[in-house]
Amino acid sequence: MSILLSEVTKVYQLGGERVNALAGITLSISPGEFTAIMGPSGSGKSTLMNILGCLDRPTTGSYMLDGQEVATLNDDQLAITRNKKIGFVFQSFNLLPRMSTLQNVALPMVYAGVEKKERLARAEQVLAMVGLESRMNHQPNELSGGQRQRVAIARALVNDPTIIMADEPTGNLDTKSGDEVMNIFSELNSQGRTIILVTHEPDIAEYAGRVVYVRDGLIERDEWKVR
Amino acid sequence: MFSESISIALAGLKANKLRAMLTMLGIIIGVGAVIAMVSIGMGVKDKVATSIAGLGSNLLVVTPGASNAGGSRQAAGSSITLNEKDALAITQEISGINLVAPAVTRSYQVVFGNQNWTTSIQGTTPDIQGIRNYNIEEGSFFTNQDVETRARVAVLGKTVAENLFNGGTPIGQTIRINNAPFRVVGVLEAKGESAGGNQDDTVIIPLKTAQERLMGITYIQNINVQATGTDVIYQVQDDITTLLRARHKLAATAPDDFTVRNMVAIMAAADETTSMITSLLAVVAGLSLLVGGIGIMNIMLVSVTERTREIGIRKALGARYQNILLQFLIEAIVISVTGGVLGIVLGIGASYGISSVAGWNTVISSLAIVAAFAFSVFIGLFFGIYPARKAALLDPIEALRYE
Numbered sequence: 023m024s025i026l027l028s029e030v031t032k033v034y035q036l037g038g039e040r041v042n043a044l045a046g047i048t049l050s051i052s053p054g055e056f057t058a059i060m061g062p063s064g065s066g067k068s069t070l071m072n073i074l075g076c077l078d079r080p081t082t083g084s085y086m087l088d089g090q091e092v093a094t095l096n097d098d099q100l101a102i103t104r105n106k107k108i109g110f111v112f113q114s115f116n117l118l119p120r121m122s123t124l125q126n127v128a129l130p131m132v133y134a135g136v137e138k139k140e141r142l143a144r145a146e147q148v149l150a151m152v153g154l155e156s157r158m159n160h161q162p163n164e165l166s167g168g169q170r171q172r173v174a175i176a177r178a179l180v181n182d183p184t185i186i187m188a189d190e191p192t193g194n195l196d197t198k199s200g201d202e203v204m205n206i207f208s209e210l211n212s213q214g215r216t217i218i219l220v221t222h223e224p225d226i227a228e229y230a231g232r233v234v235y236v237r238d239g240l241i242e243r244d245e246w247k248v249r
Numbered sequence: 250m251f252s253e254s255i256s257i258a259l260a261g262l263k264a265n266k267l268r269a270m271l272t273m274l275g276i277i278i279g280v281g282a283v284i285a286m287v288s289i290g291m292g293v294k295d296k297v298a299t300s301i302a303g304l305g306s307n308l309l310v311v312t313p314g315a316s317n318a319g320g321s322r323q324a325a326g327s328s329i330t331l332n333e334k335d336a337l338a339i340t341q342e343i344s345g346i347n348l349v350a351p352a353v354t355r356s357y358q359v360v361f362g363n364q365n366w367t368t369s370i371q372g373t374t375p376d377i378q379g380i381r382n383y384n385i386e387e388g389s390f391f392t393n394q395d396v397e398t399r400a401r402v403a404v405l406g407k408t409v410a411e412n413l414f415n416g417g418t419p420i421g422q423t424i425r426i427n428n429a430p431f432r433v434v435g436v437l438e439a440k441g442e443s444a445g446g447n448q449d450d451t452v453i454i455p456l457k458t459a460q461e462r463l464m465g466i467t468y469i470q471n472i473n474v475q476a477t478g479t480d481v482i483y484q485v486q487d488d489i490t491t492l493l494r495a496r497h498k499l500a501a502t503a504p505d506d507f508t509v510r511n512m513v514a515i516m517a518a519a520d521e522t523t524s525m526i527t528s529l530l531a532v533v534a535g536l537s538l539l540v541g542g543i544g545i546m547n548i549m550l551v552s553v554t555e556r557t558r559e560i561g562i563r564k565a566l567g568a569r570y571q572n573i574l575l576q577f578l579i580e581a582i583v584i585s586v587t588g589g590v591l592g593i594v595l596g597i598g599a600s601y602g603i604s605s606v607a608g609w610n611t612v613i614s615s616l617a618i619v620a621a622f623a624f625s626v627f628i629g630l631f632f633g634i635y636p637a638r639k640a641a642l643l644d645p646i647e648a649l650r651y652e
Contacts, residue, residue, distance in 0.1 A: 072646050075565075077565060077645050077646050077649075078646055097569075097570060098569045098570055098571075101564060101567050101568060101569045101570075102567065102569065104564075104565060104566070104567050105566065105567020106567070110565050110566070112649070116558070116561075116562045116565075116649070117562075118559055118562060118563075120260070120264050121260070129563070129566055130566045130567055132253050132257075133563075133566060133567040133568050133569070133572055134567065177566070181567075
């Protein structure tokens with residue numbers, strides 16, 4: 023069992039008002055699953071994503087990741103967990119400007135304490151996997167949106183994480199680039215990686231083998247597709 | 250990890266070169282000012298010390314008190330209570346004394362050929378050489394024999410020699426002091442300015458010649474005493490006071506009719522004053538360094554806010570608290586250290602500039618350099634830690650959402 027959420031709640035204090043972003047979510051995701059999380063805005067899917075991505079801790083409940091309880095980790099332990107086990111792909115790419123593609127991809131390894139030489143070698147390798155080895159010395163603003171997202175995917179992969187978390191990864195892309203990006207995710211999934219995709223586009227969710235619908239902080243439906 | 254943080258910090262600074270330079274300027278000016286100000290202060294201190302030391306080391310000067318004519322007190326030194334016998338008694342009865350030279354001084358016109366020069370004529374004994382560090386450049390000093398025989402001989406200060414002889418040789422020439430002829434036997438080496446004016450603008454003649462042949466007086470105007478060392482000088486001062494009170498038969502309640510000035514005490518006082526000036530200058534300059542530090546903090550806070558999203562990304566990718574803290578702290582320290590190094594260069598340059606342009610004496614103090622540099626590093630740390638902590642404590646979710 024790679025991911026196991028049980029009775030996870032998240033309560034925010036928003037201007038003196040308590041907001042129940044998650045009202046009690048129990049969800050298990052097995053290794054190698056391609057899961058899409060869907061829901062309208064305000065449904066709690068972003069909060070769920072933050073918790074799954076170890077960016078945030080649940081208010082109550084338990085989150086076992088690779089057999090380790092992460093709900094009670096401190097900030098630094100969460101950072102280490104994110105670094106080693108989770109790769110993020112964001113809607114707005116979130117590449118660092120003024121850094122080359124190669125350096126961007128190598129960045130997570132800096133925080134993992136990998137030697138510089140090995141870092142650059144591995145970053146180059148991963149960039150080749152997404153077909154951008156010819157752009158490794160370009161800066162992000164010299165790349166197209168689709169290329170940027172592929173760099174971001176390379177960066178997410180570089181520490182060989184258990185889970186790839188993608189938050190609206192095609193939201194800023196045209197259909198063609200979006201399809202390219204989604205094909206990479208499918209490819210990665212077929213190699214056995216766990217992928218969790220947050221989206222509100224049903225077309226994109228089509229790529230996933232399982233769709234979890236979230237509404238009002240609860241799981242409304244959980245559908246497996248037979249391919 | 251540490252070297253990584255340095256290269257990340259350097260990259261961050263490179264992205265905003267002008268801003269980093271301007272921030273650095275605050276530190277450069279601060280450190281430069283501290284070094285330049287301390288150099289000037291130390292220069293003043295040095296100059297005052299040498300000028301007092303130029304008067305003679307371990308020197309005590311006994312002068313008569315103010316005369317009292319019908320209840321109206323005259324200027325200090327105007328009384329005629331000191332005489333040669335007082336000087337002799339000091340020599341004979343007080344221990345811890347090297348040399349004693351009684352002296353009289355008055356201003357006269359000195360004439361040679363068609364040149365004239367008004368200067369101070371000192372009548373004294375040869376012991377004055379040792380007391381005042383007078384060195385003979387040409388010829389020789391007059392002797393005790395000359396004092397006893399009231400010889401009409403004179404030793405010229407450098408300024409007087411230059412003004413009367415225009416580069417010609419004065420030795421053996423006859424000059425007229427207040428119309429009386431004097432043979433020049435020696436010229437003193439230049440001593441330069443000292444507390445109390447140009448020490449080279451003087452003519453020295455034998456004491457008794459001055460008293461009897463020039464001024465027509467029997468008293469003396471001051472007694473120069475050289476103690477054997479600074480350790481005994483205060484004791485010697487007390488002993489002279491006691492001796493002269495006894496000799497002048499002053500009642501226990503009567504005030505002294507003379508003054509014993511202790512050059513060591515004057516030097517200590519001057520030293521204290523100049524040290525205070527130096528510290529004051531350093532503190533004022535240090536304030537500018539503080540302002541520079543506030544500039545660093547200000548720009549680091551701006552930088553943290555601007556780069557909130559970057560911080561969010563780094564955190565999402567696994568940067569820990571200390572990674573972010575170090576990144577920003579090192580940026581601040583790089584600014585302050587680079588500024589400190591450039592400031593040292595500026596400060597030393599400014600010190601040389603000031604001494605060559607304004608002609609002031611400056612002494613570059615290595616302590617000031619080390620202290621200013623250490624202070625600038627400390628400023629970088631102190632003013633960098635708050636923004637860096639602020640960055641490191643950012644919530645990654647909030648930071649990623651920041652536009």
